[in-house]
Amino acid sequence: MDAIEVTDLRKTYGDTHAVDGVTFTVRTGETFGIVGHNGAGKTTTVECLIGLKRPDAGTVRVLGEDPARRRRALAQRIGAQLQESSLPERIKVAEALRMFATFYREAADWRQVMERWSLRPLARKAFGDLSGGQKQRLMLALALVGDPEVVVLDELTTGLDPIARRETWRLVDDLKAVGTTVVLVSHYFDETEALCDRVAVFARGRVVAMGTPDDIIARTGTASLEEAYFALEGADR
Amino acid sequence: MKAFTALAATELRLLFRDPASLFFMMAFPLMLLVLKRGDSGAVPGYVAMVVAIGGMGALPGIVASYRERKVLKRLAVTPISPVLLLGAQLVAQVAAGLAGSVLLVVAAIALFGAKAPGNVLLLAVAFLLCSVMVCSLGFVIAAVVRNTRGASLIGMLVMFPMIFLAGAAVPRTALPESLRRIGDFLPLTQGVEALGDAWSGTAAAFPLLILTGIIVAATAVAAALFRWE
Structure with a gap:
């Protein structure tokens, strides 16, 4: 199909x-x-x-x-990672993943997603303090937190x-x-x-x-x- | 509901993480109270000031930045509506205003021996209406002004004169006649009146009705003009 x-x-x-x-x-x-x-x-x-x-x-x-x-x-x-989309500057990585997980009826375990995309060491970092690559990795993880x-x-x-x-x-x-x-x-x-x-x-x-x-x-x-x-x-x- | 609770809790945490919001909504009113030597007559006005700083000073910039930085767009591709984020911002501003106001009222009573509010229930209603009203004006600013810097600036330019002319930061009796006239037409004046009436225990329905009317009108205008991108 x-x-x-x-x-x-x-x-x-x-x-x-x-x-x-x-x-x-x-x-x-x-x-x-x-x-x-x-x-x-x-x-x-x-x-x-x-x-x-x-x-x-x-x-x-x-x-x-x-x-x-x-x-x-x-x-x-569907999970989407949009061109140039972003998050509030002061939101923390773990916070964002946990919040996005509440949007979905059958979300993946956000802690596992955080682990799998190597975001664990950044869990308490604010979005605004992440490097470009780290931001992109988080946006990608957020696209997957709904288990699409x-x-x-x-x-x-x-x-x-x-x-x-x-x-x-x-x-x-x-x-x-x-x-x-x-x-x-x-x-x-x-x-x-x-x-x-x-x-x-x-x-x-x-x-x-x-x-x-x-x-x-x-x-x-x-x-x-x-x-x-x-x-x-x-x-x- | 789970999503909305999570959004509102996050928005509130973000507000408390912002040093400017924290200072102007929590510490600054207390400083003014100390300068006034605890004059309890000033407290209802300061409560109106606290919510105006949040709803008009901070909210327009925050909402405009969510649009400019495509936070709203990102939410639009999740199962929730981006409107929920705006609702969460409103709840967070009301909650932060409540925290600042309670701090102020408790300090006035405990440290300066101010008389407790005359009608607590009415004070709560007046607080809620005043707080939602300033936020609805903030949403109008965020709807009309496109970029973040512009929305912040206009928010400040509207908020500062209003807290002085509406009798929030200084009593209107201290203003010259001509400036007092201007205050008659400002939405926040009704908020100060409603809070003052509830504090002294002389209930008056009129300011509450006007506040409700402003909320309805401003929300309609904001909803009609708001651009999501």
Whole structure:
């Protein structure tokens, strides 16, 4: 069964076709990448998946439900890490995890989540005092505290130093290992290539290629997903 | 309910972790009381001042920062509504105001031998209405002013003149006639009146009704104008 089905999704802001007819499916248990440059329509697509935006046209089904109508119910089963979202400066790590756990009917044990994501030593640290990598690790843990079936990660490693990035990759690999469906949105091609089972390459609000990273690279006769992207982007223009 | 309790408890802890809130809502009114040599006539006004500092001085900046820093947006992708966070902030401000006020009243009675309040039940009602009223004005400011710095600044600019002109920080009888007139039109004046009446035991329904009206109107305006992003 597919965890996510998106058919001919369209969303326009004024004259800009942010998302211009996007179709893709995400299979249960796979790690699916949405990759492309800033402004390619990635975040708008993701916001339609989690019910923050209502599509102008097309259908979106997540776990069989329409996120625009059933946001609250779906939120019990989806974890999201949003671009640039944050917490109150003075909230402590353990406090945030404990608080978020109360939002869900069937939450994971927040102490275990804290342990598993190596946040225990930071338990009493305030959000505002965390480093960029530590903040990101906490936001990721908060996305998982509801024990979700689908996790959406938007620009997971933007602004992180290389060590923190690699560390975060390892955490996503852990998620894959337990069978969680992951949607990973990124403008880093190396990251998508390393982590994703399949990838949708976005350019100007459309999907210009879809498949395993190896497929896309082979089809374009290039050496990396990044090179493939530029080949596709150029051909699409 | 479990989620709301957790949110409100967290918001209250966050307020107590903020040195500025702690000072202005707990220590500052006590300092004024000492300067006034424990004049119990000033206490109801100081109670109004304590809640105004929280509801208009602090709340708009806090709420605007939750929007600007995408805390509200993060909550919007959980099963709870971000409205609950605003409700939790309200409860926390009322609770912090209550803590500061109780401290002040106890100090006035225990240290300076002030007469105990005439009508405690009415005082509680007046406190609750006054406290919720200033918060509702704070939400209007947070709804109208988009960024954190702007909302904090406007909150302060509204709060400071109001606590002086409404008779909260200084008695209105000490003000020149023209300034006293302005006070007649300020929402906080009704709060000071209601608290003063309850303290002296002369119950009057009028200020309580006006406070209720302001709460309803301000909440409607804030709800209509509030931007979540």
